[in-house]
Amino acid sequence: MADLKTMLCGRELDTPFVLASGPGGWDAEARAACAKAGCGAVVTKSITVKGAVNTTRHMISNGNMSLLNNEGGSDMPMTRWRDYEIKRAKDLGVKTLIASVYGYGGLDETLEVANMVQDAGADMIELVNGYTEAADLVELLAALKKEIKLPIITKVNGNWKDTETIARACDEAGADAITAIDSIGPTYRVDITTGRPLIGGHGYGYMTGAPILPIALRYVHDIAAKTNKDLIGLGGVTNAEAAMEMLMAGATAVGVCTAAIVNGPGVFTQLTENLSKLMDKYGYPDIPSVSGLTLRNGTLEEKSPADFVFEADKCVHCNRCVTACAYRARSFDEQGNMHVDANQCRVCGLCFGMCNKKAIYIK
Numbered sequence: 422m423a424d425l426k427t428m429l430c431g432r433e434l435d436t437p438f439v440l441a442s443g444p445g446g447w448d449a450e451a452r453a454a455c456a457k458a459g460c461g462a463v464v465t466k467s468i469t470v471k472g473a474v475n476t477t478r479h480m481i482s483n484g485n486m487s488l489l490n491n492e493g494g495s496d497m498p499m500t501r502w503r504d505y506e507i508k509r510a511k512d513l514g515v516k517t518l519i520a521s522v523y524g525y526g527g528l529d530e531t532l533e534v535a536n537m538v539q540d541a542g543a544d545m546i547e548l549v550n551g552y553t554e555a556a557d558l559v560e561l562l563a564a565l566k567k568e569i570k571l572p573i574i575t576k577v578n579g580n581w582k583d584t585e586t587i588a589r590a591c592d593e594a595g596a597d598a599i600t601a602i603d604s605i606g607p608t609y610r611v612d613i614t615t616g617r618p619l620i621g622g623h624g625y626g627y628m629t630g631a632p633i634l635p636i637a638l639r640y641v642h643d644i645a646a647k648t649n650k651d652l653i654g655l656g657g658v659t660n661a662e663a664a665m666e667m668l669m670a671g672a673t674a675v676g677v678c679t680a681a682i683v684n685g686p687g688v689f690t691q692l693t694e695n696l697s698k699l700m701d702k703y704g705y706p707d708i709p710s711v712s713g714l715t716l717r718n719g720t721l722e723e724k725s726p727a728d729f730v731f732e733a734d735k736c737v738h739c740n741r742c743v744t745a746c747a748y749r750a751r752s753f754d755e756q757g758n759m760h761v762d763a764n765q766c767r768v769c770g771l772c773f774g775m776c777n778k779k780a781i782y783i784k
Contacts, residue, residue: 423700424707425693427461429651429674430545430572430597432517434461436693437674437708438664441603441655442467442521442547444480445681447495449506453513454686459693461674462517463510464547467494468502468534469523478621481610486659487630488679489608491622494523499537507541517544519574524550524561531561535569547600549576552627553607555583559590572597574653579605579633579640588644598651600676602640605633605656630679633657638670645671646716661695669714728784729773731759735780742772742781 427437440463446452452463467473473493480490497506502520510518520538524531535546546569550558555577562575575591577584579602588599606627610619618624634657641654654672658664659680667675680688705711736759743751750765751772759781773781 423697423705425697425700427673427708427712429462429517429653430574432544432572434517434674435459436461436689437668437672437696438689438692439519439653439655439674439676440464440681440689441600441676441678442494442549443678443682444492445678445686448497449509449513449515451686452510452515452518455681455689456513456515458686459689460677460686462519462545463515464519464676465495465502465506465521465543466497467521467523467549468497468499468538469494469526470499470530470533472496472498472501476622478619479626481619481626483608483610483628483630483632485631486679486683487628487632488682489606489610489620489626489628490604491620491626494521499534503537503541507538507543511542519543519545519547521547521549521576524548524556524558528557528561528564532565532568535565535571539569539571543571545572545574545597547574547576549603551581552578552604553580555581555587558587559594562591562596563594566595574598574600576600576603576655577640577644578603579636579656580607580627584640585643585647589647592648592650596650598653598673599644599648600653600655601644602633602637602656603627604629605636629656630683631657631659631663634659634663634666638666641667641672642670642715645713658692661692661699664692664696665699665711668708668711671713671716673708673712729761730782730784732780733757733759735778737778737780739777741775741777745771745775 425436440455440460442464479492520543575596577588604627607625608628620626637656651673653674653676654667655676664675748765750762
């Protein structure tokens with residue numbers, strides 16, 4: 422059985438899965454449930470001194486295991502976290518608790534919250550600052566590193582124009598780890614029955630969940646290639662296959678948010694079991710053997726024409742590969758045999774990507 426342990430900021434986690442900051446870990450009981458289900462670490466909702474005031478309808482379903490939200494963090498004040506939430510989660514069995522600290526209030530408030538969570542028993546801090554721009558993230562990090570003893574993880578966002586540059590700057594400023602990329606936006610949806618925005622407040626929200634996986638993977642890959650810090654890959658992981666991709670792209674741990682909200686804490690049991698099975702299937706003994714594999718393997722060597730393999734016993738004749746072939750290169754005869762017109766085929770690869778049964782692949 423594959424060993425799922427990984428290291429984050431010098432601390433061993435039983436599994437690579439990290440509950441990301443959000444409603445899935447809004448209170449101690451919710452965080453403990455995720456930890457019990459197989460989460461290696463949990464991140465709190467983002468903490469401010471007074472607590473966030475969130476608009477009604479600040480989160481909606483976007484379909485395809487995706488959400489839009491304009492939530493502003495925890496509505497609990499700092500004192501609630503100091504006096505109860507952090508200690509209670511640790512008492513309930515959370516081994517590694519990461520406190521999410523909002524940097525929006527400026528240096529003094531950020532330091533106040535950071536010192537509070539440190540004194541309350543948090544194991545690490547995740548510093549978040551800005552959804553559309555990084556603002557003074559690097560400066561806040563540098564200031565916190567002078568005063569806070571806990572490891573500090575900086576969360577970088579995919580909405581910034583210079584995400585990778587800021588990630589490198591955080592690396593140089595002493596970040597102990599990096600989280601990338603959280604969400605994509607701003608986004609907007611309309612209620613066609615009223616002609617009004619679906620999301621409350623100004624109507625804008627940020628998209629999380631399955632659709633942003635390819636974007637998150639690209640950032641994780643590029644940041645992992647240019648920094649030497651532990652990296653929590655966050656964005657779009659809703660199943661074990663996506664988790665494997667995130668690790669291979671360069672993550673050392675895998676953040677999960679939307680799937681935990683939609684499916685509840687039990688999703689971590691499924692993710693853990695299925696990731697272990699996948700690693701066993703493909704012969705990976707542990708997380709280090711998977712993490713950063715694409716960086717070590719390099720890019721695909723392009724060859725044309727490709728040597729396609731068709732396994733007829735797996736084919737259910739759904740015709741997805743034929744329908745999706747814009748070049749009309751694939752067809753089935755009356756006996757169910759597949760034929761490929763080499764003159765028409767452009768080796769785009771869509772056909773085997775469309776095949777749910779994996780009856781087609783390139784040798």
